[in-house]
C-alpha cells in the first residue's frame with residue numbers, strides 16, 4: 495500500500511499489493527507549509543498568538559476575506575496525494591503558523607504511536623491485546639507470518655464454505671427447496687452491526703440467501719423472527735456470532751432457535767455455524783455438537799471493527815457472492 499491512511503484503502507485499487515511499510519508514515523503529513531510562498535498566515539499570527547483563543551489552544555485566525563490573500567493561502571495549503579487522486583483544501587480553516595508549530599510534536603507522537611500499533615504493539619493494555627483490524631484488508635501488513643497465514647486461511651475457508659452453500663453443495667437435510675434460502679444472524683452489538691451493514695449496503699434485491707437478525711434478547715422479537723421463517727426454518731442457515739462466545743443475549747437467542755428446531759423436528763447441528771474466538775463457550779458448544787462450520791474471531795479485532803473478518807465476510811458472501819469472490823481472489827492471489 496502506498497503512503498496512504500488506513501481509511502484510504504479501496505478493494506479495487508492497486509494498493510492491495512503487499513507492502514510491509516507502515517500504512518501512514520510520519521513523513522506523509524506535512525506540518526509546515528508545502529510551499530514557501532509568502533503567506534497571509536505569517537502576517538497575522540503575531541496578533542493572534544496572544545489572544546485568549548490561542549492561549550486556550552484553539553485554532554485562532556479570522557477567516558481571510560481578501561481574494562489575493564485567499565488565493566495565496568489556497569496555493570500554500572492545498573494538499574495533494576497524486577497516487578490516491580486525493581485533494582484536501584484546508585486553506586479556509588483559520589489556523590495560524592503558531593498553531594501548527596504547537597501541534598507538531600503532538601502529531602508526530604500520534605503518528606509514531608500509529609506506526610507502533612501497525613507493527614503489533616499492545617495498543618489495548620487493559621486486555622493486553624494488539625489492535626489490527628486493518629490487517630484483515632491486507633494480510634501482508636500483519637506483523638507476523640503466523641497472523642498473515644491465519645487471516646488468509648480464514649478468508650479462504652469463508653469463501654469456500656459460502657461457495658458450497660450458495661452452490662447447494664452443502665444442503666440442509668430436510669429442506670423442501672433442497673438448499674439454504676434463508677440466513678438467520680444471531681449476535682448483538684459489534685457482532686451484529688457488521689452483518690447488518692453488509693445486508694444494507696451490499697445485498698442485491700434478491701440475494702441467494704435472505705437475511706434476518708436476532709440482535710437483542712426481547713423474547714417477542716425472537717419469536718417473531720422464528721415465526722416469520724415458518725416452514726423455511728428447514729432451509730435456514732443460522733450464524734451465531736459472538737467474539738467472547740459467552741454473551742447472555744446471544745446465548746438466549748441461540749437457545750430459543752435451537753428449541754424451535756427441536757420442535758420442528760430439525761437437527762440444528764446441520765444448519766448451525768459459529769463465528770467466535772477459539773475455545774470460547776460458543777466454539778466448544780459448536781465443536782461438541784458438530785455444527786456445520788466454525789470460523790474464528792481474532793482477539794485483536796474489536797466487535798465494531800470486525801466487518802472484514804468472518805463476521806462480515808460470511809454474510810457478505812452469502813448475499814453478494816460475486817463481490818466477495820472478487821475480494822477473495824484479490825487478497826489470495
Ligand SMILES: O=P(O)(O)OC[C@H]1O[C@](O)(CO)[C@@H](O)[C@@H]1O
Pocket residue numbers: 682683684685735736737738739740741744797798
Ligand atoms: O461479541 P460478543 O462477545 O458477543 O460481545 C457483544 C458485545 O460486545 C460489544 O460488541 C462491544 O462491547 C457490544 O456492543 C456487545 O453487546
